[in-house]
Amino acid sequence: QITLKESGPTLVKPTQTLTLTCTFSGFSLSTSGVAVGWIRQPPGKALEWLALIYGNDDKRYSPSLKSRLTITKDTSKNQVVLTMTNMDPVDTATYYCAHRRDYSMDVWGQGTTVTVSS
Amino acid sequence: QTVVTQEPSLTVSPGGTVTLTCASSTGAVTSGYYPNWFQQKPGQAPRTLIYSTSNIHSWTPARFSGSLLGGKAALTLSGVQPEDEADYYCLLYYGGAWVFGGGTKLTVL
Numbered sequence: 001q002i003t004l005k006e007s008g009p010t011l012v013k014p015t016q017t018l019t020l021t022c023t024f025s026g027f028s029l030s031t032s033g034v035a036v037g038w039i040r041q042p043p044g045k046a047l048e049w050l051a052l053i054y055g056n057d058d059k060r061y062s063p064s065l066k067s068r069l070t071i072t073k074d075t076s077k078n079q080v081v082l083t084m085t086n087m088d089p090v091d092t093a094t095y096y097c098a099h100r101r102d103y104s105m106d107v108w109g110q111g112t113t114v115t116v117s118s
Numbered sequence: 119q120t121v122v123t124q125e126p127s128l129t130v131s132p133g134g135t136v137t138l139t140c141a142s143s144t145g146a147v148t149s150g151y152y153p154n155w156f157q158q159k160p161g162q163a164p165r166t167l168i169y170s171t172s173n174i175h176s177w178t179p180a181r182f183s184g185s186l187l188g189g190k191a192a193l194t195l196s197g198v199q200p201e202d203e204a205d206y207y208c209l210l211y212y213g214g215a216w217v218f219g220g221g222t223k224l225t226v227l
Contacts, residue, residue: 006219017200037216046219047218048218049218052216060214060215062215063119080144094191096163103154104169104170105156105166105169106166107174109163110162110163
């Protein structure tokens, strides 16, 4: 059974860097074609795709946020980490990580809510 | 910047059929965009229904189907149930990056 769980701070101040961790089980990121992605959703708004990382360390980013995002993995810990720099109140959102295989984001974590406020 | 457009809202009667669409600002949506469809109910994480245009998951109810229609990706619900009331999002692949649509709020009334 594939599961993912997001963790990180619930509150960050403007201009700070956000670091979120996705801890997963039930699959190996070393498997061909498997990746872990990050998606966010501001309150009452649409989903926004952020980034993706494959087992071979290939990384993909949203063009609009690429300059602020870094995605990394720790295969031994079954974790994927997303950092977002220069946080702003508009970045307040629920952040999800998801398992990706065969062009499907098929299993999602429960999400973690991040508020950006001074 | 690439924009993916969905109907903001649709209403359907129980037992009816409704089609949601997903358009790309870059032109016609083809199978190469690997359209995904997600359902999200209030307070819940999204749940994937369809991937790669028309492929279903083991948990996808049979009344949900995906296709390409008139240059758009489409999600059709046949025999709509009250529990299908939710937000629906499409997701398109742009050669490495993915872009979500703005979502469709489906009301069953």
